[in-house]
Ligand SMILES: *[C@@H]1O[C@H](CO)[C@@H](O)[C@H](O)[C@H]1NC(C)=O
């Protein structure tokens with residue numbers, strides 16, 4: 001039942017991308033398994049026809065790389081100025097201000113307000129939804145919560161003999177080495193596994209903790225709880241031992257896979273709870289599980305015709321990606337931090 005057809009347009013990404021396509025698309029697909037029916041309708045209303053919830057979840061990275069969207073780049077992370085591996089902690093006032101133009105916590109607060117603002121035009125609320133779909137993913141990537149060496153972008157490592165930086169290893173290299181390229185089949189497979197672990201497997205007993213903060217009226221507090229959890233992994237694993245110049249493709253990657261998979265599961269579960277809270281005023285997670293709304297599989301949009309501002313944005317995105325791909329078909333966003 002769960003393996004019904006996915007939509008035609010699930011792009012097959014074949015290069016690295018931020019909390020890559022694997023992470024973000026799995027987060028979105030997993031979330032769609034836990035949406036209340038009214039939440040699904042809401043999401044459909046704020047997506048374009050043919051745009052799946054998974055496509056929408058990767059939009060923010062593509063947007064951050066065009067001139068029009070550059071202002072949103074700092075919204076993808078919070079730069080904890082802590083001292084790993086001995087001290088890991090996020091202090092909102094100290095850390096969010098580092099970049100000067102907002103961080104993932106303030107962006108989530110902002111977008112959570114904007115998506116509920118009836119006075120905003122459709123396109124602005126739709127954009128707020130796309131940001132939320134993306135940021136719930138990024139805030140669970142440990143290196144999106146760390147200042148050191150630009151979130152690991154400046155830490156050079158080896159991955160199966162190839163030069164890489166630590167950030168990209170966590171965004172996509174480890175998960176792709178473990179699971180293959182983020183194909184449609186791969187993303188459905190991982191989503192199914194994570195859902196099973198949530199409902200009857202190793203995450204079953206801890207998932208109540210995952211939903212301890214899902215009140216959208218306290219968005220800042222909740223975003224800080226999530227970011228704080230991801231940041232803890234910096235000390236307990238990511239930078240626990242010296243990684244500079246090390247080969248991370250072996251034991252290090254083996255130990256990272258369970259952390260990454262659990263982070264993706266938490267992100268998807270919380271994303272669903274967050275959207276349900278926004279639309280229905282309750283997280284709906286138990287109902288969805290017990291009621292089995294799996295028929296909703298892949299949520300895609302209803303909106304016909306492209307809004308003018310989005311047409312301009314899409315044009316820039318396509319041009320940018322064509323340039324980056326050097327004339328080849330676009331294969332993924334090369335986004336760091
Ligand atoms: C919220 O987002 C809007 C739209 O992107 C932006 O114009 C505004 O400055 C943001 N406000 C805050 C407080 O970050």
Ligand SMILES: *[C@@H]1O[C@H](CO)[C@@H](O)[C@H](O)[C@H]1NC(C)=O
Pocket residue numbers: 215216217218281282
């Ligand atoms: C969310 O928090 C507000 C303010 O603390 C509270 O009034 C409200 O009842 C909470 N909502 C839910 C669904 O728990």
